[in-house]
Amino acid sequence: MRVAIVCTGDELMQGVIVNTNAAWLAEQCHKLGSEVVWQVTVSDDEGPIGEAVQEATSKAACVLVSGGLGPTTDDITIASVEKVFGKMKGTSLANKVGTAPGVQVTLGKAVVFFLPGVPPELYQIFSDSILPWLRERQEGAHAERVLHCFGMREAVIDEKLRNVDLCGTRLSFRVKFPEVLLKVLGQKAEKAAANIRQCLGDVVYGEGDAQFSQVVGDLLRAKRTTIAVAESCTGGQIADLITDISGSSDYFERGLVTYSNRSKMELLGVAEVTIQKHGAVSRECAVEMARGVRVRSGTTLGLAVTGIAGPTGDTAEKPVGTVHLALAWDGGEQVEHFCFTRERKAFKQLVSWTALNMVREHFL
Secondary structure (H helix, E strand, C coil), rough: EEEEEECCCCHHHHHHCCCCCCHHHHHHHHHHCCCCEEEEEEECCHHHHHHHHHHHHHHCCCCEEEEECCCCCCCCCCHHHHHCCCCCCCEEEEECCCCCCEEEEEECCEEEEEEEHHHHHHHHHHHHHHHHHHHHCCCCCCEEEEEHHHHCCHHHHHHHCCCCCCCCCCCEEEEECCCCEEEEEEECHHHHHHHHHHHHHEEECCCCCCHHHHHHHHHHHHHHCEEEEECCCCCCHHHHHHHHCHHHHHCCEEEECCCCCCHHHHHHHHHHHHHHHCCCCCCCHHHHHHHHHHHHHHHCEEEEEECCCCCCCCCCCCCCCEEEEEEECCCEEEEEEEECCCCHHHHHHHHHHHHHHHHHHHHC
């Protein structure tokens, strides 16, 4: 079914608030298989509101109108539309979390749903009253798969997938830094997703509502593995990611932010000569940090990171973005070196994900 979305509000037009309602409504329609063919945002003025709804009814069989249903003087959506179409007789849609009910009316060949602009109220009315209506009128089967990818740039993923059989489905890309989301839409979405997984391998870490730190945590729990983390340039973000997950105490023992050279030596046992000879941002220091946090914590794994987040602190040999990551276990270790040229906040986030990805790949 073809759908048009009209959102009203001076705050939206002025950029005071972000129009999350339009994005949410479009996503719900897309998941169902309905095609959103037109979207518009207008101010709280009679003329633009009426004109927008009138145009929407000429473009789609279903029109979703958000905003302007409350008791204040700027809530003029219904009155504005009646200026164009005349007095309307509609069906009230129950609002269980607010005071202003939604309204369903037929205007010409289109069915128009008026919704309050308050997001929780809009979500509830749409889910309870409009979603079933749309689902009943949906033609043909519809399926969707969302694959979560990490460790490969969007352009590289696109290139690798050029010759993959997508089984007639539609593939779209979305960067949700630092990961890439692949959305597969169509009747054979499941088969197409399987083909993509086969092509990309471990770059695909999950599907649907997968959460990266949850995936890593599930692996640690399944392998009966414990971990401790020593962080320098990430300032505790790795530990924060791990402990975002309920039940992470099953596998996470401790996290240390050893930012100074002295803390690396005192808390982790990094040798002074290592820092003097190689520097705190070095392969050698990262390995000693990982070994130290593992031994002192009594865990199966020790994870460590040291780097230069910038924008200052670099040298000719070690530019901003330089980072060393190390993973240590009884009898072995793995060390990786990267140079991520990102601004400070993005650098810390990308390094934290990359560190957890080392843990994930350790078990694959």
